[in-house]
Amino acid sequence: MAKGGSRRILGAALLVAALTSTAACGASSDGAGRAVEGAPGPAAGQQAPAKTAAQLRAEQRAAVEKQRAVRAAAARKWGLKRVPLEAPAPPRTKPVITTRKGFETAGTGLPPVFTTVPTKEKVVFLTIDDGSDKDPELIRMMAELKIPYSAFLSDYVVSDDYGYFEKMRKSQPAGVTLNNHTLNHKYLPGLSYAQQEREICGMQKIIEKRYGKRPELFRPPYGNYNEDTLRVAKSCGVKAVPLWAAEAFPDHMEWREWDQDLHPGDIVLTHFRGKEEWKGTMPDMIRRVMDVITSKGYAVGRLEDYV
């Protein structure tokens, strides 16, 4: 009750703030704070003269240019062949996501299992699994390039350094999310309902306790699941089960689709791995996958803006 009450009070405060700011902007703005061209300015002596529409446009242009320059400098610093493209504005309403054909279970009303998000935008999503390699360079690189990503964590490789993923979360508070990839990375269809519950809901609790938020996204190890998996996941707060359409390595890509290509809304999988496990470092892998994504004309978006 207390929670709902405080939310209502916050809502009312926001409404008052919105009304006040609309009133203060008066005739020279469209209510969203933007200046309207040709609208009459305030009468002399009433308030300081507002910036003209042309001035505001010039300031906006300068801010965008500055952002681009920062992005280009970061791309040079980290050795990217191309400057990553800017993601399109997130959709105003999230698309309806359904389970991919051939990926259904007998159950109904369960979280959707999908490999691509329905969108026409040239945007793809980067997801990084497991958590064994904990390269501080990766966190720095992604934060400086401002590339969003969703991590899917498995406790057996994360628990030796929860702090690494806390730094990751804080490095891009709006751009990084920490999600569920089970406690011990087992083949879930081989487990009973109760065992799956421990694996999935146990990890929900750990992520909530360590990082303050119960994940809404869950990815089963190896992409293997059954109806129990989805029932269990739903029972402890999972809303969606994103799999992947492509997988990135430091030296190559692997594709799910016959055309061996990216498509709007594709989810790209990769892993937290080091030089001992594959042919390069995490920054090497990011350089490679970003080159593929950018050269095909795609930007990296934030999965949670669409799901």
Ligand SMILES: [Zn+2]
């Ligand atoms: Zn995994």
